[in-house]
Amino acid sequence: MDGREVLRFKLEELRRRHRSLDDAIAALEHSVAGRDSLDLRRLKKQKLALKDEISRLEDELTPDIIA
Secondary structure, rough: OHHHHHHHHHHHHHHHHHHHHOOOHHHHHHHHHHHHHHHHHHHHHHHHHHHHHHHHHHHHHHHOOOO
């Protein structure tokens, strides 16, 4: 397995975790107790960090093309 394959594998895992956090946030937002919750903010912060990492890996995998 070369470096690019490893990055692709890691990228897919991060995307799965991001979707999982999306589901957890939606469930928490629909619960009465979760409307203004510290847990909700924590999950959103984790989701944002994952999004940043996903973007970084996508940039690393996509070659820069100078037109």
